[in-house]
Amino acid sequence: MSSSTDNGVVGTPTLPPQGVSTRVLGGIAEDATLSAPGVFLIVLAFILPIGQMLLLSIENAGGGLTSEHFTRFLGDSYYLGIVWRTLRLSLLITVIAAAIGFPLAYVMAHVGPRLRLWLIVLVILPLMTSVVVRTFGWMVLLGRGGLVPFTLWKLGFVNRNFTLMQTESAIVIGMVQVLLPFMTLSVLGVVMKIDRRLEEAARTMGASFLATLRTVVLPLAMPGIVAGSLLVFTLSVSSFITPSLLGGVRLPVVAGSIYEAATKTLEWNFAAAQSVILLIGVFLVLLPYLKLTGRRHG
Amino acid sequence: MSKIVATRRAVLNAGLGLTVALAASGVISPAAAREKLVINSYGGAYEQIHRKLVIEPFSKKYDVDVQVITAYSADALAQLRAQKAAPQFDVIHFSGGQEVVAAREGLIAPIKPDELTTAKELYPFAIEGLSRGEGPVHAVAAIGLLYNKEKAKKPEKWADLWNAEYKDHIVLTDLSNSYGLLGFLMINKVKGGDITKADPGFDAVKTLLDSAVVVATSPEMQQNFAQNDAWIAPYAQDYAYTLRKAGLPIEFVQGAEGTPAVYLTANLVANRPNQDLAKKFIDFSLSAEVQAGWAQELRYSPTNKATKLDETVSKEVIYGPDAVAGLVRFDPVAVDANRAALVERWKKLIAK
Numbered sequence: 001m002s003s004s005t006d007n008g009v010v011g012t013p014t015l016p017p018q019g020v021s022t023r024v025l026g027g028i029a030e031d032a033t034l035s036a037p038g039v040f041l042i043v044l045a046f047i048l049p050i051g052q053m054l055l056l057s058i059e060n061a062g063g064g065l066t067s068e069h070f071t072r073f074l075g076d077s078y079y080l081g082i083v084w085r086t087l088r089l090s091l092l093i094t095v096i097a098a099a100i101g102f103p104l105a106y107v108m109a110h111v112g113p114r115l116r117l118w119l120i121v122l123v124i125l126p127l128m129t130s131v132v133v134r135t136f137g138w139m140v141l142l143g144r145g146g147l148v149p150f151t152l153w154k155l156g157f158v159n160r161n162f163t164l165m166q167t168e169s170a171i172v173i174g175m176v177q178v179l180l181p182f183m184t185l186s187v188l189g190v191v192m193k194i195d196r197r198l199e200e201a202a203r204t205m206g207a208s209f210l211a212t213l214r215t216v217v218l219p220l221a222m223p224g225i226v227a228g229s230l231l232v233f234t235l236s237v238s239s240f241i242t243p244s245l246l247g248g249v250r251l252p253v254v255a256g257s258i259y260e261a262a263t264k265t266l267e268w269n270f271a272a273a274q275s276v277i278l279l280i281g282v283f284l285v286l287l288p289y290l291k292l293t294g295r296r297h298g
Numbered sequence: 299m300s301k302i303v304a305t306r307r308a309v310l311n312a313g314l315g316l317t318v319a320l321a322a323s324g325v326i327s328p329a330a331a332r333e334k335l336v337i338n339s340y341g342g343a344y345e346q347i348h349r350k351l352v353i354e355p356f357s358k359k360y361d362v363d364v365q366v367i368t369a370y371s372a373d374a375l376a377q378l379r380a381q382k383a384a385p386q387f388d389v390i391h392f393s394g395g396q397e398v399v400a401a402r403e404g405l406i407a408p409i410k411p412d413e414l415t416t417a418k419e420l421y422p423f424a425i426e427g428l429s430r431g432e433g434p435v436h437a438v439a440a441i442g443l444l445y446n447k448e449k450a451k452k453p454e455k456w457a458d459l460w461n462a463e464y465k466d467h468i469v470l471t472d473l474s475n476s477y478g479l480l481g482f483l484m485i486n487k488v489k490g491g492d493i494t495k496a497d498p499g500f501d502a503v504k505t506l507l508d509s510a511v512v513v514a515t516s517p518e519m520q521q522n523f524a525q526n527d528a529w530i531a532p533y534a535q536d537y538a539y540t541l542r543k544a545g546l547p548i549e550f551v552q553g554a555e556g557t558p559a560v561y562l563t564a565n566l567v568a569n570r571p572n573q574d575l576a577k578k579f580i581d582f583s584l585s586a587e588v589q590a591g592w593a594q595e596l597r598y599s600p601t602n603k604a605t606k607l608d609e610t611v612s613k614e615v616i617y618g619p620d621a622v623a624g625l626v627r628f629d630p631v632a633v634d635a636n637r638a639a640l641v642e643r644w645k646k647l648i649a650k
Contacts, residue, residue, distance in 0.1 A: 078646045144526050163526060166511070249472045249514045250650050260645075264474040265638045266372075 056272035069273030079257070079274075083281065086254045089168060089243075090236040093175045097232045098225055100176070101183030105224070106217065108184070109191040120188075123181050131178055135245045138174045139165065142246070166248035174246045175236050182235065183228035190224025191217070230286060237282055254278050333362040333572060335579055337389040341368040344596065351591040356582045362575060371396045378405045378567065388576040390565045393439075394476055395630025397563045401431035402631075407568040409433060413577055416584040416602060421622050424584075424601035433565030436583045437598040438625070440535040440552065440559045440616050441480045444519075448547045450529035455554035456488045459506065459530065467529035468510035469522045470503065473644040475514055479637070480558040481532035482644070483628050488555045493632045496640060500647055512648050516540075523548055534560070539597035539614060550614065556626040557616065562598070593617075 060066035073079045108119045126134060141147045144163035152158050164170050194217060202212040240255035247253070252260075254274060261271035337353070339345040345368060357364045367387070369377060371394040378390060378400060390406065400406045408431040411417040417425055417434075424435040443453045451463060459468065471478030486492070486499025511526065513519055516537055522528035523546050538550035564580045566573060582588065589600035593607055599616035600607070607617055616622055 078649060081649065139521075143521070165526075244514075248518075249474075249512050249645075250648050252645065252649060260474060260641075265641050267638060 053272045053275055056269055057276045058273075059269055069270045070277070072270065073273055073277060082252050082254055082257055083277075085168075085251070086237055087281070087285070089171055089175070089253070090233050093172055093179065093236045094229050094233045096172065096176050097180050097183040098187075098229055101180055101228060102187050102218075102221065102225060104180075105184050105187035105191050105221075106213075108188055109194075120185075123184050126177070127181055131239075131241055132245075134178060135174055135242045138170070138177070138242075138246060142170050142173065165246065166250065168247065168251060170246040171243045171251065171253075174242045175239065178239075178242055179232045179235055182231045183225075186228030186231060187221060187224040190227075191221050194220045226289070230289070233285070234282055238278065254281075333360075333575055334365060335362060335388045335572065335575055336365045336367065336386060337579070338369040338374045338387060338391055339366050340370055340391070340393070347592070347595045351588050351595070352579075352583050355588075356579055359582075360575070360578065364579070375400060375405075379403070385567050385569055387567045388570050388572060389579050390433075390567055391436075391562060392433075392565065393560055393562045395561070395633060397427065397432040397565050398430070398630040399634065400565060401427075405568060406431065406433060406565040407573065409566050409577060409580065414581045414584065416581055416586075419586065419602050419604040420584060421601055421603060421619075423622070423625060423627070427563070433563045433580060434584055435561045435601045436564045436580075437562040437589065437592050438559045438601060438616060439477075439562070440550075440557050440599055440625070441477060441484065441532065442535060442553050442557055443530060443551045444523075444533045444538050444541070444548050445530045445551060446523060446528065446547055447549045449527070452549070453530060453551055453553075456484060456532070457555070459485070459532070460502070464530045465509045467527060468506055469519060469528045469531035469533075470506065470510050470512045471519070471531070471533060472512060472514040472648075473641045475516075476560060477516075477534045477537075478514075479633070479640070480560065480628070482640075483633070484553070484556070484558045484626065485532070487626070488553075493628060493636055496636075496643070500643060503644075504647060507648060520544060520546070535599070535615065536597045552616070552621070552624055557624045558626045558628065559599070559616070561627065 057069055058065050058067065060068060104123075108116050108123075111119070142149065142164040144165075146163075149158070149162050149164050153160065153162070164173075198216055198220070199212050202216045203209070207215065238255050240253060240259050243251070243253045244256045244259075255278070258271050258274045258278070261267045261274065339348045339353075345366065349366070353364045353366060356362075371392040374387075374390050374392065375396040378385065378387065381387075382403075382405060385405075390400070392400070397406065401408075409428055411425055411428055414425075414434065420434065428434060443456070443459070445453055450467065453459070453461075453464075458464070471481055473479045473482055482499055482503070483493065485502055486496050489498035489502045491498035511522055511528065513522060519528075519531060519533060519537065520541055522531075523541060524544070535550045538548050541548040564583050566576050566580060570576065584602060586600070586602045586604040586606065589602045589605045590607055592598040593600055593605070593611050593615045597611070597614050603619075605617075607615070612618075616625065
């Protein structure tokens with residue numbers, strides 16, 4: 001072991017000669033050598049750009065340090081309103097995606113393998129199409145005279161032929177459709193692994209179907225639901241194509257606001273500050289969630 | 299026989315000698331060093347027409363290569379700034395007033411009116427910028443009111459936007475769009491404001507918001523006229539033509555209070571070796587024939603008085619001295635300085 005380590009490390013000084021410490025040090029050196037290319041890539045592709053962004057967010061016009069971009073954002077009810085809309089919609093989207101995704105995954109786990117394969121294909125199929133294309137599809141369906149408003153009108157739920165476009169409902173509908181596969185597949189992976197006999201035992205002991213779901217399946221499926229929710233939440237908090245196309249300019253979200261600042265008004269420092277705030281915001285929401293579930297299911 | 303060969307060789311030698319002598323004296327240059335111009339264009343349908351009307355005919359006429367790099371105005375300015383020490387473009391076209399900044403920063407070189415054969419044919423506004431070191435205006439995209447002639451009464455003036463008959467059928471454009479910005483500045487002017495005092499404009503827009511749709515892009519504008527029963531919108535004349543080509547009954551009206559416009563300029567880049575050729579290119583794009591082509595193909599208004607248009611086209615662009623007199627230009631320097639503040643205030647106003 002130790003000799004192979006020494007061969008593996010080119011140019012390292014001769015290691016201390018004695019037993020355990022040699023092996024430990026050799027192990028560390030080997031780890032470092034093995035991980036070096038990966039670490040290099042991570043630094044290059046993730047840490048460097050994010051560091052650059054952090055720097056940009058606290059830089060003023062003259063190149064000095066400042067907190068003006070943060071105070072501008074956090075001291076303005078307009079921008080706080082955007083944050084509130086973003087969080088509110090993302091939570092709503094996550095809850096709806098879980099409410100649809102869990103039953104769907106449960107059904108998929110319990111049907112025969114052939115049908116399951118087809119269902120999985122159906123769930124994955126939309127992912128093969130660009131988000132932009134799917135969003136355009138929703139623009140047709142939700143616009144004036146589109147299938148959804150037209151049906152609601154003909155069924156008598158609304159009084160006139162209206163449009164659902166440029167409403168928060170449109171954003172939620174579009175985003176749930178876009179993100180549902182992530183939730184369904186996350187839950188499916190976990191539900192598939194739940195021992196079917198646990199459910200049978202619960203039923204034998206007299207639990208109803210719903211009681212079994214609530215007391216046995218749901219708690220066991222929690223890691224999948226949590227993983228799916230995290231995915232859906234983070235993706236929806238940071239997406240801007242679907243909200244800006246379906247919601248329009250009058251319903252801005254944080255990611256859209258960053259895009260505007262970076263590409264339209266060319267205020268890069270302000271865009272960077274907003275990105276940092278979004279990043280911290282997502283962490284603050286996710287941290288307790290992760291901690292709680294991590295301890296229980298990790 | 300041998301005599302003939304000898305004669306032929308003599309001729310060849312003489313020819314070769316002549317060629318060398320001419321090349322040395324700079325009268326002709328070797329074929330490999332055919333002259334080259336580097337210019338920018340805006341891509342899409344614009345660039346297609348640009349190639350057809352200007353680039354290819356110019357390249358043929360003067361036997362030069364013209365290399366086109368697709369770059370919108372803001373990009374082009376950024377590139378010019380980055381290349382200040384060693385510029386890579388010969389001619390730069392701008393459409394957002396960037397020539398003012400470029401001239402101030404010394405990125406473009408001044409052109410004297412007598413260096414352009416077309417100068418006498420141009421309207422005064424087109425060469426007004428020459429004294430400030432900017433390039434001439436080679437086309438104009440006018441901003442006015444687009445309306446649906448089958449649904450709505452023809453508007454006469456900008457103030458008609460507030461008429462009750464258009465309520466719930468108005469489309470406004472976001473200020474991140476340059477047509478939207480100019481439309482807003484005109485609304486502000488009509489309501490008594492100016493670039494540093496935008497309250498009247500914002501107050502006026504506020505009264506429209508409840509019954510108007512706000513869009514950010516041209517396709518959304520089309521969608522609203524096609525699907526959402528839009529009747530009226532402040533927007534550009536060339537896009538009215540695009541909508542008509544798409545089969546929509548949309549007409550353009552010049553508001554009685556004046557017509558703001560996007561000015562497309564052709565600028566001579568500073569510190570480049572072949573400026574004479576670049577000037578010829580700019581001169582070429584100002585010719586009456588080229589401008590007639592722009593009006594014909596995309597409904598950009600000509601800046602050359604000598605441009606001859608047929609009746610259909612002339613009605614759909616700003617044509618003739620009377621129409622041109624109605625053009626309004628907002629000071630691009632002031633617009634640039636106030637843009638970020640205006641856009642932020644606008645976003646706050648329209649957010650629900």
